[in-house]
Every structure is written in C-alpha cells, then in structure tokens.
Amino acid sequence: MTEHKSQDRHGGAQQAGFAPQEQEPPGLTSAMLPRPDHGEESYVGSGKLTGMRALITGGDSGIGRAVAIAYAREGADVAISYLDAEEPDATETLSWVEKAGRRGVGIPGDLTDADTCRSVVDKAAAQLGGLDILVNNAGFHFSRDDAGTIGNLQQELVERVVRTNLLAPLWLSQAALTYLGEGSCIINTSSIQAYAPSGKLLDYAATKAAVNNLTVNLAEGLGARGIRVNAVAPGPIWTPLQPATRDAEDVAKFGSDAPLGRAGQPAEVAPAFVFLASPRDASYVSGSILGVTGGKATL
Numbered sequence: 545m546t547e548h549k550s551q552d553r554h555g556g557a558q559q560a561g562f563a564p565q566e567q568e569p570p571g572l573t574s575a576m577l578p579r580p581d582h583g584e585e586s587y588v589g590s591g592k593l594t595g596m597r598a599l600i601t602g603g604d605s606g607i608g609r610a611v612a613i614a615y616a617r618e619g620a621d622v623a624i625s626y627l628d629a630e631e632p633d634a635t636e637t638l639s640w641v642e643k644a645g646r647r648g649v650g651i652p653g654d655l656t657d658a659d660t661c662r663s664v665v666d667k668a669a670a671q672l673g674g675l676d677i678l679v680n681n682a683g684f685h686f687s688r689d690d691a692g693t694i695g696n697l698q699q700e701l702v703e704r705v706v707r708t709n710l711l712a713p714l715w716l717s718q719a720a721l722t723y724l725g726e727g728s729c730i731i732n733t734s735s736i737q738a739y740a741p742s743g744k745l746l747d748y749a750a751t752k753a754a755v756n757n758l759t760v761n762l763a764e765g766l767g768a769r770g771i772r773v774n775a776v777a778p779g780p781i782w783t784p785l786q787p788a789t790r791d792a793e794d795v796a797k798f799g800s801d802a803p804l805g806r807a808g809q810p811a812e813v814a815p816a817f818v819f820l821a822s823p824r825d826a827s828y829v830s831g832s833i834l835g836v837t838g839g840k841a842t843l
C-alpha cells in the first residue's frame with residue numbers, strides 16, 4: 545500500500561527530469577521546483593531506534609533531512625550539523641524532529657575544518673547526553689564540463705570536495721569514538737559515483753570510492769568494540785546539492801539515465817539508513833555498502 549503511494553508520488557516516466565534551475569552552493573530546499581519529498585507525510589516509525597542518539601551531518605536538507613525525520617519517528621533524538629547559510633533548512637528539519645516528540649539539536653559549522661569536526665561531535669554528545677549513531681552525510685561536489693575536466697580543476701574547489709567528503713568523516717569518526725559504545729554504529733554516505741565515475745565529477749567520484757574503502761577498513765577495525773560501520777550509496781537523488789552544483793541543462797535531465805527512469809527522492813533513501821542503524825535488524829551487518837540507485841549497478 546505504502547509502496548503504491550510511493551510509486552504514485554515519485555514513479556512514472558512522465559516525471560523524469562526537472563525544470564531547468566540553478567542555485568548557489570550550498571543551496572536551499574525552498575528554492576527547489578518541485579520540493580523534494582523527505583517523508584514528511586509518509587514515513588511511519590516502529591520503534592526501531594528507541595532511545596538512541598544520532599548525529600547526522602548535513603541533516604538540514606536532502607537525504608540528511610529524510611534520515612533525521614525517519615530516525616526521530618523511530619524514536620531517536622537527533623542532532624544535525626549544517627552550514628550557517630542553511631539555517632532556514634535546519635530550522636525546518638528540527639521542527640519535524642520535535643513534531644515526532646524527540647529532541648532536536650542544531651549545530652552549525654564548516655566541516656572542512658578538522659577542529660570544527662571535533663567540536664560538532666562534542667557538542668552533539670553533550671546536548672544529547674551521549675552518542676549511538678554517527679551519520680557522515682555532509683558532502684559537496686562541483687560539476688564541470690566533460691571536455692578537459694582535469695584541466696578545469698580549481699584547487700580551492702577540489703580541496704573543499706576532499707575535505708568535506710573524505711577528511712571530515714575521518715575526523716568526525718575519530719572524535720565520535722570517545723562516545724560510541726558496544727551496539728553503536730557509523731554510517732557513511734557514499735555514491736553511485738564510487739562505482740561508475742562521471743568525468744564531470746572527477747574529484748568527487750574519487751572521494752566516494754575512498755569513502756567505501758574507509759567504510760570496510762573501519763568496520764574491520766571497530767568490530768572488536770561492537771561498533772558496526774556501513775555506508776549507503778545513493779544514485780541520483782533530488783536534493784539542493786543538484787541545482788546548486790550543476791548547470792540548468794544537466795538538472796533538467798537529472799536521473800533520467802537511471803534504469804528506473806527517474807531520480808529518487810530523499811524519502812526513498814532514508815529507510816536504508818534506518819536499517820543499517822537498527823541494532824536489531826542489522827546486528828550482523830558491518831562493512832556493507834547498500835546501494836539505493838534506481839537500478840544502477842554497485843559492483
């Protein structure tokens with residue numbers, strides 16, 4: 545029944561592609577046409593994360609917002625991190641967390657800075673009274689012309705991509721180990737780009753391949769402490785990152801090359817993060833990368 549509703553809302557070839565649109569990074573939800581679906585009206589929890597405490601980086605919008613809503617409805621208290629410019633999105637996400645009857649904590653900060661990564665974790669743990677789930681979800685890319693991609697790379701942007709997507713998860717995970725105990729977990733956000741890299745996203749794709757590597761390696765190292773480490777690898781998902789970092793022409797056909805014929809919605813990715821976080825459902829799942837790609841191969 546729910547699946548049918550989901551198909552009606554998101555499915556169908558007639559809904560492939562989007563109105564051409566662009567934003568400045570990091571992008572805001574309110575400027576998107578259509579507004580993404582984060583499960584506000586559809587996600588139903590069943591106590592899978594009761595009493596747990598989660599930090600979701602980039603939890604203001606897109607996939608992170610959908611995960612925040614789902615986690616709160618599953619019974620978790622939720623801290624989200626975001627950039628200052630995203631305050632309106634963060635406020636809306638936190639209001640959904642609070643509507644679910646859970647504690648919502650907003651922690652602004654630029655995660656390209658290692659000290660900020662550490663302080664975001666410390667603040668989340670202090671305000672939530674501990675930490676059981678770290679979702680390393682903040683990410684950045686910048687799409688470039690196919691022709692001469694390597695020649696077009698700008699040092700500042702590449703360093704922002706690497707710091708946000710690869711270094712921040714390292715420093716955040718390191719800091720979180722002070723708080724994570726037996727039965728807790730880390731979930732990274734990878735990408736289809738780790739498996740099928742696009743020339744337009746040369747540096748981004750490399751960071752996501754590295755995130756996969758980091759995920760399996762950390763899972764190996766932290767298993768003895770009872771901490772599970774996994775990742776979700778989304779395909780094309782309709783979030784502010786897209787109009788904020790692609791040209792309007794690219795946005796117009798975004799997701800149409802997926803075997804399911806369309807981009808996915810954040811609400812369609814969140815259940816994978818719920819599964820991986822659940823100490824009951826995923827008790828023996830660690831070192832896994834779960835694809836949510838609309839049919840693109842994660843091999």
Ligand code: NAD
Binds near residue numbers: 736
């Ligand atoms: P989004 O723009 O809604 O979320 C990304 C978030 O990252 C932003 O909201 C922002 O708060 C955070 N962020 C970026 N730079 C930051 C910085 N320097 N400091 C702190 N926070 C920062 O877009 P999204 O698509 O939901 O992205 C979430 C994750 O999903 C990212 O890791 C992205 O790479 C990954 N992903 C997205 C897609 C997709 O098609 N949308 C596909 C595969 C993977």
Ligand code: MG
Binds near residue numbers: 572602604605606633
């Ligand atoms: Mg955002």
